[in-house]
Amino acid sequence: xxxxxSSLVHRLTPYVPGEQPxxxxxxxxxxxxxxxxxxxxxxxxxxxxxxxxxALLRLYPDPGAExxxxxxxxxxxxxxxxxxxxxxxxxxxxxxxxxxxxxxxxPLPILFPDISYSFYPVYxxxxxxxYATVPLDDNFAIRIEDYxxxxxxxxxxxxxxxxGCFLPLASIxxxxxxxxxxxxxxxxxxxxxxxxxxxxxxxxxxxxxxxxTLSKAYSLAGLRVGYAVGQSELIEALTRVKDSFNSYxxxxxxxxxxxxxxxxxxxxxxTRQAVMxxxxxxxxxxxxxxxEVLPSFANFVFVRHPRHDAGELAAALRQRGILVRHFxxxxxxxxxxxxxxTDAQCAHLIEALQEILH
Amino acid sequence: xxxxxSSLVHRLTPYVPGEQPxxxxxxxxxxxxxxxxxxxxxxxxxxxxxxxxxALLRLYPDPGAExxxxxxxxxxxxxxxxxxxxxxxxxxxxxxxxxxxxxxxxPLPILFPDISYSFYPVYxxxxxxxYATVPLDDNFAIRIEDYxxxxxxxxxxxxxxxxGCFLPLASIxxxxxxxxxxxxxxxxxxxxxxxxxxxxxxxxxxxxxxxxTLSKAYSLAGLRVGYAVGQSELIEALTRVKDSFNSYxxxxxxxxxxxxxxxxxxxxxxTRQAVMxxxxxxxxxxxxxxxEVLPSFANFVFVRHPRHDAGELAAALRQRGILVRHFxxxxxxxxxxxxxxTDAQCAHLIEALQEILH
Numbered sequence: 226x227x228x229x230x231s232s233l234v235h236r237l238t239p240y241v242p243g244e245q246p247x248x249x250x251x252x253x254x255x256x257x258x259x260x261x262x263x264x265x266x267x268x269x270x271x272x273x274x275x276x277x278x279x280a281l282l283r284l285y286p287d288p289g290a291e292x293x294x295x296x297x298x299x300x301x302x303x304x305x306x307x308x309x310x311x312x313x314x315x316x317x318x319x320x321x322x323x324x325x326x327x328x329x330x331x332p333l334p335i336l337f338p339d340i341s342y343s344f345y346p347v348y349x350x351x352x353x354x355x356y357a358t359v360p361l362d363d364n365f366a367i368r369i370e371d372y373x374x375x376x377x378x379x380x381x382x383x384x385x386x387x388x389g390c391f392l393p394l395a396s397i398x399x400x401x402x403x404x405x406x407x408x409x410x411x412x413x414x415x416x417x418x419x420x421x422x423x424x425x426x427x428x429x430x431x432x433x434x435x436x437x438t439l440s441k442a443y444s445l446a447g448l449r450v451g452y453a454v455g456q457s458e459l460i461e462a463l464t465r466v467k468d469s470f471n472s473y474x475x476x477x478x479x480x481x482x483x484x485x486x487x488x489x490x491x492x493x494x495x496t497r498q499a500v501m502x503x504x505x506x507x508x509x510x511x512x513x514x515x516x517e518v519l520p521s522f523a524n525f526v527f528v529r530h531p532r533h534d535a536g537e538l539a540a541a542l543r544q545r546g547i548l549v550r551h552f553x554x555x556x557x558x559x560x561x562x563x564x565x566x567t568d569a570q571c572a573h574l575i576e577a578l579q580e581i582l583h
Numbered sequence: 584x585x586x587x588x589s590s591l592v593h594r595l596t597p598y599v600p601g602e603q604p605x606x607x608x609x610x611x612x613x614x615x616x617x618x619x620x621x622x623x624x625x626x627x628x629x630x631x632x633x634x635x636x637x638a639l640l641r642l643y644p645d646p647g648a649e650x651x652x653x654x655x656x657x658x659x660x661x662x663x664x665x666x667x668x669x670x671x672x673x674x675x676x677x678x679x680x681x682x683x684x685x686x687x688x689x690p691l692p693i694l695f696p697d698i699s700y701s702f703y704p705v706y707x708x709x710x711x712x713x714y715a716t717v718p719l720d721d722n723f724a725i726r727i728e729d730y731x732x733x734x735x736x737x738x739x740x741x742x743x744x745x746x747g748c749f750l751p752l753a754s755i756x757x758x759x760x761x762x763x764x765x766x767x768x769x770x771x772x773x774x775x776x777x778x779x780x781x782x783x784x785x786x787x788x789x790x791x792x793x794x795x796t797l798s799k800a801y802s803l804a805g806l807r808v809g810y811a812v813g814q815s816e817l818i819e820a821l822t823r824v825k826d827s828f829n830s831y832x833x834x835x836x837x838x839x840x841x842x843x844x845x846x847x848x849x850x851x852x853x854t855r856q857a858v859m860x861x862x863x864x865x866x867x868x869x870x871x872x873x874x875e876v877l878p879s880f881a882n883f884v885f886v887r888h889p890r891h892d893a894g895e896l897a898a899a900l901r902q903r904g905i906l907v908r909h910f911x912x913x914x915x916x917x918x919x920x921x922x923x924x925t926d927a928q929c930a931h932l933i934e935a936l937q938e939i940l941h
Binding site: 227228229230231232233234237238239240241242245247253256258259260261262263265267268271272275277278279280281282283284285286287288315316318319322326327328329330331347348350351406407408431432440444445446447448449458459461462464465466468469470471472473474475476477478479482 | 585586587588589590591592595596597598599600603605611614616617618619620621623625626629630633635636637638639640641642643644645646673674676677680684685686687688689705706708709764765766789790798802803804805806807816817819820822823824826827828829830831832833834835836837840
């Protein structure tokens with residue numbers, strides 16, 4: 226308690242990110258980072274921006290990062306996306322924060338699944354937004370029929386985290402049509418590992434906003450770039466909030482690196498295919514060890530063992546230098562979320578589990 | 584108007600940053616950027632972080648940027664500052680946004696000068712904070728005696744923008760003692776050009792928070808790094824808000840570059856001294872052209888001409904490829920804010936003005 230704090234600060238329950246250990250030599254399968262490096266074009270574009278001893282750094286970046294918006298629009302040209310339909314931010318966490326403030330703060334509560342990205346209720350706390358959670362079914366799937374009530378907006382992570390389950394676009398489209406009066410946010414942080422993007426639906430649905438990150442499939446968690454795509458009416462709200470918060474959220478190097486990453490389709494394809502192949506191999510190996518493994522459309526698997534406590538398994542793995550994520554939350558406290566590593570890291574994990582289980 | 588927008592969005596009046604033209608060949612004296620490049624150590628540290636083709640970028644940055652907090656604490660070791668007394672963010676604009684949310688949202692209105700950084704009322708609009716402005720005196724100086732009313736906090740830019748006037752630390756200390764019940768934020772974006780930092784007062788005043796940026800004296804506007812220094816009770820409030828907004832506001836390259844910039848004291852000293860020398864020379868030349876020039880402690884001068892309209896002067900300079908900042912605001916619509924450029928740029932400005940005035 227402090228007399229200096231705004232009253233809201235006392236009530237906040239901040240988000241707790243997965244551990245970022247300072248030790249090396251750990252096998253880090255706890256924060257869904259990509260095991261492969263980003264496109265070589267990223268470092269090269271950043272080096273170009275740093276030419277002449279970094280002289281350009283003395284100048285503010287383009288406040289609208291128009292070059293990056295153009296690159297994103299070009300990538301989704303098939304869906305008819307223009308730069309005016311793109312909003313960019315300092316990681317998709319910042320983008321989501323502005324989305325909650327700009328588009329989800331209404332008299333009616335917003336809806337999201339009871340098991341999903343745990344930052345959603347944190348944003349609601351920050352901006353005093355009422356919310357109701359909708360339970361996933363017994364197989365951890367989202368059932369559109371359960372999202373019938375009037376609401377101030379809906380947030381769906383698709384694929385969902387930490388389950389990895391994917392909701393087909395037909396279901397998303399049904400949801401959009403059921404709730405034309407409110408914004409439906411589809412958070413597609415993991416969509417590139419086997420899902421299908423709702424960006425294809427943007428120009429048919431004025432209430433749809435799709436959020437992406439470069440942290441996962443583009444291997445750029447360390448560069449902090451995310452974006453949202455939607456019709457320009459929604460983008461304008463985000464821009465108004467952003468310009469009331471920080472005019473220049475993306476630094477020069479992040480803009481240059483992100484543009485280069487998006488342009489390298491070949492590297493992107495190679496990386497995501499490799500992660501998906503490793504995921505299926507890992508799933509097979511975990512099933513052989515009697516784990517229950519949800520089919521995953523993300524760069525992680527969500528597993529439980531019928532005879533071993535999840536917390537104890539996570540601790541035993543940690544002792545062997547392997548980090549996985551264990552959420553001490555209702556319904557999933559016996560599950561572990563394991564990021565897909567390189568094949569060598571996956572093999573190391575399986576060996577460690579064999580040792581622990583036998 | 585949009586049914587999808589949160590009601591607040593309709594009421595927002597976003598901040599409008601100075602123009603960032605895409606044309607080169609302009610003499611850009613409109614956004615208070617440093618005319619000199621940053622320390623060469625910055626580009627070199629960023630290149631190190633990019634080693635192995637940018638492989639490290641796949642990993643999230645340290646969410647607390649502890650390395651940078653340590654570097655800032657070391658810089659202010661004379662004032663007894665520790666890393667626990669430092670908060671870092673994506674530019675001082677982001678830091679200020681969190682300050683308004685975390686420490687200035689109280690039942691009583693906050694106070695700031697009627698002429699100051701025009702982002703302050705924008706933050707109040709974003710977070711629904713009541714405020715009252717306190718007029719500068721006729722010489723554009725802040726008078727502490729005018730800040731007597733009970734308040735939810737006080738924000739002072741020191742040196743003030745766009746005036747360049749500096750309030751001595753004794754006055755800041757008097758203000759702190761007058762209002763022990765509320766937080767006094769001293770925004771020192773320009774302090775390194777001749778002012779004296781209130782960081783020296785931190786350990787005597789639990790209600791003091793000082794905000795700095797690397798955009799001006801460190802020539803790093805393009806890297807987006809700012810910070811706040813205060814007792815740990817205030818820093819904790821900022822951290823709680825930040826961890827409810829975006830866990831990783833600083834990317835890996837910004838952290839590496841900022842640490843290197845702060846370590847290079849020699850470059851910092853050389854740059855700020857050069858800017859101050861050029862400022863005094865420019866002030867003399869402008870006085871010779873009959874401009875009224877406020878004594879400045881910043882990297883800009885605030886001027887008016889008794890016989891020429893400020894808007895017309897700005898337009899005439901623009902025609903000659905020189906950008907300066909003209910605020911169409913009460914009391915200062917006949918003033919121009921001119922950033923200190925290199926000596927060559929200042930000479931170019933003076934020549935253009937001679938041409939325009941004669």
